[in-house]
Amino acid sequence: MDNYEVSNKVSGTVYGNVFQGGNITVHPEPRAPIPHQVRPPRESFVNREPELAALVGALERVAAGRLGIVVFTGLGGVGKTELIARFAKDYRSRFPGGDLYADFQAYRHQGGVDLSEIVAGFLRALGTEAPPVEAERFTRFRTVTAERRCLFFLDNVEHAAEVRALLPTCGLVVVASRRRLPALRMDGAEVRQLGPLSARAGADLVRAWLGSERGTDGELAELVELCGGLPLALNAVGSQLLDRDSLPVGRVVAELHDREGGSALLDDEESELGATYDLVHERLSPQGRALYQLIGVHPGPFVSAELACAAGVVQAAAALKELRAVHLLDEVLDDDQESRFRTHDVVRLHAYDRARELPGRTELLARVVAYYRGRASLADRAMGARLRLQEDGGEGLPGFGSGRAALEWLHAERANLRAVVEEAAKRQWHGEVWRLCESLWPLYHGRKLYQDWIATHRLGVEAAQWDNRPDAVVRMRNQLARAHFERQEYRLAAEQLALGAEQVPLVADRRVVGVLHETDGLLCLADGRPGDAVERFTLAREANEGDAHGEIVQSYNLAQALIADGRAAQALAVLDGATAQAVDTHDNDMLMKLPLVRARGHRALGQLDLAVAHAGDCARQARERSQYAKEAQAHTLLVALAEELHDEELAERSRERLRELRG
Numbered sequence: 001m002d003n004y005e006v007s008n009k010v011s012g013t014v015y016g017n018v019f020q021g022g023n024i025t026v027h028p029e030p031r032a033p034i035p036h037q038v039r040p041p042r043e044s045f046v047n048r049e050p051e052l053a054a055l056v057g058a059l060e061r062v063a064a065g066r067l068g069i070v071v072f073t074g075l076g077g078v079g080k081t082e083l084i085a086r087f088a089k090d091y092r093s094r095f096p097g098g099d100l101y102a103d104f105q106a107y108r109h110q111g112g113v114d115l116s117e118i119v120a121g122f123l124r125a126l127g128t129e130a131p132p133v134e135a136e137r138f139t140r141f142r143t144v145t146a147e148r149r150c151l152f153f154l155d156n157v158e159h160a161a162e163v164r165a166l167l168p169t170c171g172l173v174v175v176a177s178r179r180r181l182p183a184l185r186m187d188g189a190e191v192r193q194l195g196p197l198s199a200r201a202g203a204d205l206v207r208a209w210l211g212s213e214r215g216t217d218g219e220l221a222e223l224v225e226l227c228g229g230l231p232l233a234l235n236a237v238g239s240q241l242l243d244r245d246s247l248p249v250g251r252v253v254a255e256l257h258d259r260e261g262g263s264a265l266l267d268d269e270e271s272e273l274g275a276t277y278d279l280v281h282e283r284l285s286p287q288g289r290a291l292y293q294l295i296g297v298h299p300g301p302f303v304s305a306e307l308a309c310a311a312g313v314v315q316a317a318a319a320l321k322e323l324r325a326v327h328l329l330d331e332v333l334d335d336d337q338e339s340r341f342r343t344h345d346v347v348r349l350h351a352y353d354r355a356r357e358l359p360g361r362t363e364l365l366a367r368v369v370a371y372y373r374g375r376a377s378l379a380d381r382a383m384g385a386r387l388r389l390q391e392d393g394g395e396g397l398p399g400f401g402s403g404r405a406a407l408e409w410l411h412a413e414r415a416n417l418r419a420v421v422e423e424a425a426k427r428q429w430h431g432e433v434w435r436l437c438e439s440l441w442p443l444y445h446g447r448k449l450y451q452d453w454i455a456t457h458r459l460g461v462e463a464a465q466w467d468n469r470p471d472a473v474v475r476m477r478n479q480l481a482r483a484h485f486e487r488q489e490y491r492l493a494a495e496q497l498a499l500g501a502e503q504v505p506l507v508a509d510r511r512v513v514g515v516l517h518e519t520d521g522l523l524c525l526a527d528g529r530p531g532d533a534v535e536r537f538t539l540a541r542e543a544n545e546g547d548a549h550g551e552i553v554q555s556y557n558l559a560q561a562l563i564a565d566g567r568a569a570q571a572l573a574v575l576d577g578a579t580a581q582a583v584d585t586h587d588n589d590m591l592m593k594l595p596l597v598r599a600r601g602h603r604a605l606g607q608l609d610l611a612v613a614h615a616g617d618c619a620r621q622a623r624e625r626s627q628y629a630k631e632a633q634a635h636t637l638l639v640a641l642a643e644e645l646h647d648e649e650l651a652e653r654s655r656e657r658l659r660e661l662r663g
Contacts, residue, residue, distance in 0.1 A: 035126065066170060069190070099152075104154065115166060128144050150168065156176065158177060209238050223237065240283050418455065420436065436456075437460030521557060592625060608644055611641050612638065618630065
């Protein structure tokens, strides 16, 4: 028998999976987890059989590969969310693609909703990177949902147009709104109004908690009536009855009678809920009331144990547990590891009303703002070196273990962060406003939250002007210009740069001036003027002399401009110096990005094998760092190089990886 020497060595740059003969080991790509974002329902549930039947009926359309839409309208606290949570739990197996949730209230600012960010969140939950261009997010969303049967729960919707923009290709969309949305019938939706519980159904609900021993039928019927038949209010009062076995139901009913007409605002909109929540509030422990006061002062929709501690709430974890027990808080499901909780709109309204005359209201709000400024500063610094004008912040607050963890925290807190910026601006706390905006750069630039980006930075520009900080004015205008640049609003970007340039004579730090040159260079490239871009990036690099990271970034930009200007050999020389500097300073982020520009330089010189090697290096590093957008750029270049080399195997490997990155 002939002897064969078997070798299983793999040489060269490899992309994708490797399959070898003999004992085959296959390492499949990790699949994105199936999202289950709709919270679990509570145990008690009564009198919603017709509404559940409507949802079950819509499943027939979904099973046929079509889109089902069911809309529930009604008062806040009437049980719309609980109904949908119950349905999601009972029929989860009918949605193999998962269930996704969006609270429109968390994305609503000054009447408008950031729909593109909601879509981006859905795409990320479905394992797909959201495109930076907003219009492309919606088309990709429709593509992704064409092959996945999902349940989408859209909560706190106010307008039919908000729903239409987010309709997937197939699946079931369930909408909850306080407003009637009859226009959605034109889209095939079934629109149903959810009314309060009847006296009998409400009494059955309370009796299920208390048992047959406590309270007469008449007392329970009165309790239901005084709570407006709203499960939210009944849950709050019922939980306290359960916690106090000696508390008679009749006494609670009598106290509620005495409090009728409490909060005019709540009574007008929420069927006299003010008196109900007054009673619940007064029976909280001291730390529970302190947390409730924080909810009333905090401008954002979410609270956490860390925020409560920073705001001075004693025994914050116990206070959160207490408010959850009486159904004043619900846990929010998101990608960040920290637990955060949301209050129902009705509860927030009541908490705000109770905190309106709080003697220490301003001091409490100042602690909230200081917490977010400090934590955002720590998150920004965890994501690497860059020019920062503000002093170190976040003393006494926990840091972040990685840049990725920091970015996830910023993203999870985005609604709170914008609300805090806006509230600080109203209070004329100018230094807090522009410092917060400076720290939010990696969030907005990385996740492309354009509406938040532009709105906060307009306030940041004004705050920096009032704070007499010309350098901060330049920084705010430049970051605002970058938002307009990425939206291809080049005229608006140029206007912000021109206004920023007016402050240059007042700025001592040349690095601050350098950011204007950098953005101006990007505008020159977009305008097809690479020679002018070379000049601007050269000025930006000179302005950053002595700042290693700044010099590397501007060398990266300069090399791209040189390649566009037909000077690829000069670009490679610039990249040699930048790479050596990045190695010396352990600038891993730039070491990941630089090979991609080097690949473009070699391609321009016709050195395609070298271009493939460097593009592959960028793809590998980007994948290791979960920088999927940069990895996609590298594989897009690899496809083009492979086509020029007639290397169909390489082209298909990169196309396959691009398909994986896109969902």
